[in-house]
Amino acid sequence: xxxxxxxxxxxxQRPGGEDCCAQHRAQEAFDHCKSQxxxxxxxxxxxxxxxxxxxxxxxxxxxxxxxxxxGVWYSYVDKHDIDEIxxxxxxxxxxxxxxxxxxxxxx
Amino acid sequence: xxxxxxxxxxxxQRPGGEDCCAQHRAQEAFDHCKSQxxxxxxxxxxxxxxxxxxxxxxxxxxxxxxxxxxGVWYSYVDKHDIDEIxxxxxxxxxxxxxxxxxxxxxx
Numbered sequence: 091x092x093x094x095x096x097x098x099x100x101x102x103q104r105p106g107g108e109d110c111c112a113q114h115r116a117q118e119a120f121d122h123c124k125s126q127x128x129x130x131x132x133x134x135x136x137x138x139x140x141x142x143x144x145x146x147x148x149x150x151x152x153x154x155x156x157x158x159x160x161g162v163w164y165s166y167v168d169k170h171d172i173d174e175i176x177x178x179x180x181x182x183x184x185x186x187x188x189x190x191x192x193x194x195x196x197x
Numbered sequence: 198x199x200x201x202x203x204x205x206x207x208x209x210q211r212p213g214g215e216d217c218c219a220q221h222r223a224q225e226a227f228d229h230c231k232s233q234x235x236x237x238x239x240x241x242x243x244x245x246x247x248x249x250x251x252x253x254x255x256x257x258x259x260x261x262x263x264x265x266x267x268g269v270w271y272s273y274v275d276k277h278d279i280d281e282i283x284x285x286x287x288x289x290x291x292x293x294x295x296x297x298x299x300x301x302x303x304x
Contacts, residue, residue: 091268135303144249158265161198196242
């Protein structure tokens with residue numbers, strides 16, 4: 091596995107003011123996650139990659155991010171949630187259960 | 198696993214004419230992959246998702262795409278390569294070895 095944990099944030103911006111992750115401060119969450127991962131020395135090959143993504147098509151659970159190869163989906167609210175994902179999951183490999191997207195939430 | 202195969206295409210566009218996947222027809226490959234997956238009835242929950250992504254930071258192997266949860270990275274050239282990835286990997290679960298990104302290729 092090239093990256094131990096590869097997290098993708100939906101940063102999709104829908105036209106015409108339609109609801110989307112971008113309207114729920116997804117860019118800010120992405121930036122925060124990326125800077126935290128870098129600051130903690132977790133970034134790079136064999137470690138963690140924080141990635142921009144288009145629509146992940148689970149909008150009902152948004153704002154949303156997915157961590158691979160585990161395939162763990164998160165619905166986050168604010169920077170504190172991101173901090174917990176970084177510290178627990180990306181650093182220590184422990185899934186943050188309280189933030190996991192409910193399985194029935196899709197498009 | 199919400200998606201059986203989740204493929205991410207780097208569509209990153211670097212400023213100032215710097216080399217990047219976007220200069221190697223990544224958008225066209227993404228569009229072709231998405232339409233093929235849809236046309237073959239492979240798209241959706243429990244099946245395949247074709248996703249836009251920002252820089253995957255393996256530019257030396259670009260244009261590039263990664264399939265999760267397997268963590269298989271592909272360096273493709275043209276639509277025929279995409280057709281093979283769709284038919285072999287996304288439809289039948291068989292990795293297209295000739296297109297796998299050499300492990301030493303990173304940033």
